Amino acid sequence: MAVTLNPNLLLVVPLAPLAGAAVAGLLGTKFFGNVVGRKTATAATILGVLVAFIISAMTLNDVLNGATFNGTIYNWMTVAGMKMEVGFQIDSLSAMMMCVVTFVSLMVHIYTIGYMAEDEGYNRFFSYISLFTFSMLMLVMSNNFLQLFFGWEAVGLVSYLLIGFWYTRPTAIFANMKAFLVNRVGDFGFILGIGLLLAYAGSMNYQDVFAKREALALLTLPGTDWMLLTVACICLFIGAMGKSAQFPLHVWLPDSMEGPTPISALIHAATMVTAGIFMVSRMSPLFELSDTALSFILVIGSITALFMGFLGIIQNDIKRVVAYSTLSQLGYMTVALGSSAYSVAVFHLMTHAFFKALLFLGAGSVIIGMHHDQDIRNMGGLRKYMPITWITSLLGSLALIGTPFFSGFYSKDSIIEAVGETHIWGAGFAQFAVLAGVFVTAFYSFRMYFLVFHGKERFGQAHAHGHDDHHAPKAAHGAHDDHGHDSDAHHEEEEDDHAHHGLAPGQKPHESPFVVWFPLVMLAIPSVIIGAIAIGPMLFGDFFKNVIYIGENHHAMELLKEEYHGPVAMAIHSLTSLPLWLAILGVASSYYCYMINPRVPAWFFAKFKAVHTLLDNKYYMDKFNQVVFAGGARLLGEGLWKIGDKTLIDGLLVNGSAKVVGWFSSLTRLAQTGYIYHYAFVMILGILGFLVYFLPFWHA
Secondary structure: OOOEOOHHHHHHHHHHHHHHHHHHHHHOOHHHOOOOOHHHHHHHHHHHHHHHHHHHHHHHHHHHOOOEEEEEEEEEEEEOOEEEEEEEEEOHHHHHHHHHHHHHHHHHHHHHHHHOOOOOOHHHHHHHHHHHHHHHHHHHHEOEHHHHHHHHHHHHHHHHHHHOOOOOOHHHHHHHHHHHHHHHHHHHHHHHHHHHHHHHHOOOEHHHHHHOHHHHOOOEOOOOOOEHHHHHHHHHHHHHHHHOOOOOOOOHHHHHHHOOHHHHHHHHHHOHHHHHHHHHHHOHHHHOOOHHHHHHHHHHHHHHHHHHHHHHHOOOEHHHHHHHHHHHHHHHHHHHHHOOOHHHHHHHHHHHHHHHHHHHHHHHHHHHHOOOOOEHHHOOOHHHOOHHHHHHHHHHHHHHOOOOOOHHHHHHHHHHHHHHHOOOOOHHHHHHHHHHHHHHHHHHHHHHHHHHHOOOOOOOOOOOOOOOOOOOOHHHHOOEOOOOOEOOHHHHHHOOOOOOOOOOOOOOOOOOOHHHHHHHHHHHHHHHHHHHHHHHHHHHOOOOOOOOOOOOOOOHHHHHHHHOOOHHHHHHHHHHOHHHHHHHHHHHHHHHHHHHOOHHHHHHHHHOHHHHHHHHOHHHHHHHHHHHHHHHHHHHHHHHHHHHHHHHHHHHHHHHHHHHHHHHHHHHHHHOOOOHHHHHHHHHHHHHHHHHHHHHHHHO
16 A cells, blocks of 8 residues: 655646647647647647546545655745745545546536537637646645645636637626636735735745644734734635635626636636635634634625525526526535534535536536527427436536435535534524525526426527627627537628527527537536445545544534434435425425416516615625726726826836936036047046045155
């Protein structure tokens, strides 16, 4: 049995996708002359991610057998005794994340072959998603804050590139700038937290900082009576609020649906948005020493879990429904973190990655079948036309709402139970939020499911429902043809600009090609079974032993362990539990409102117009973002331009120095008369001065 993992083999895991990204991005794009074609770019990127997945799976197996690794791979520099290194910490937490990231990424790569088949940016897209995989792997494998921050910013950069992938569309540019600005707010807090820990622990290595946590817990922030560790942990969590889209820094994630559907599954469901959850779990030795920070996390997560779910109820864009579902589920994970149930949060992170990626890719398959119509009000009855997409989407929806024996049930119910057992301030509100969220999740999930796959066929006719502004024009979006592929952008631009967006009268939807539905099937399998398999070792076994730290005064996990009697017993016990009946009520209510009596939602929105307006405006948080974050950035930019650039740089340094030189030149030119006797006179004066200066030396 290996005691230490091979660092060279570990290094291949992030470098293989990076190599694939380089082949597709450097050799496969116009900028470098299209040296390689689509097949080579596709093969290179998929092979890179496949190699990373295989080694990650082998690594997880070795870790389960007791192997670990924590060491420096490359020493970048040492400044005043502070080491800046590239290093890996491979344990059960990072190995599990490596497997999730690479598996979901592999499925997305395969799916992309069909989804982006005729898009002009095909090679560029493959390069981006492989580069994202590299960035995420560097983040989860890191053993120090410097590399963590590198991965953190790298996934943000690639997310920016992917959200604005169709860069000719103003809505895509607005969305990626919005994501960029909002994430900078969170990252400002994140780097402050890292800076505080570095200043007082003297190291950026996780283990060095953890070793000094007891001493750090006794310190206060200079000039205040605030506990230093509390401030540092809250700053770190503010970074997580941006990356993991927690209220009020959540506003970027729904707009990120401007990017192609595959990246919605990869970045905004399975991996990038869970980086904050991973980071807090990794930092559990620090967070456990601050109940104030945990309370803050608990309340923020509760607000996100409940209130973002409400917004999913009124969405009509199929991708946005799933996006708000992601926000709500990230809130659930954050609630688990605040309850000191870190292993439950990571468990839900894992199960959610599979079924949410499945739902996003299923939504993309529906969009293909609907000829790029994303409005669920224009669908209906797709079950008989798209059987594979239907059954896999149903399995994903059942996992999402916490149906017994499905993966989401084990992780979601564990979160609800953990909140009920915690005594951290804010737990009462958190318990209400996660319970109410069960009903809300079931309602909006099956509202989408019923409107898309059941009921009256509403496609192929003139619709009263206009398409939202964020829907892509056919030219830029690469609208799909009848064979499930995107039509060439230039070809579409030459066609009539008023071409029908969706199925034409008489057209019928169709099942997507193999490369699209195969990933759906592969993701559906873990969406059903992984929860029952993993709950025992991950929550109540030794899977996270010596990896996740829980303080002596936090007993939620101990109480959960006492009540756990196996996955089957847990599922049977749930038949009499409140969460299951709330989920059933949500599904039944959704069926009644949208299949039997559609007048009910219309009556509700007419009767409670103020509520509908509030939800339709997303609690006015977008406007708040525009005024505070975007407006603040604009004011700061204008200030830097006017004061820094125009006044200081152009006015003082550039023009000012030119004026000084000109003034000095205007004085010196007075001595340049052109008369020889003037120059002779100056020379005589110079010799006289020389003699006077050195006269004392001659006398000596």
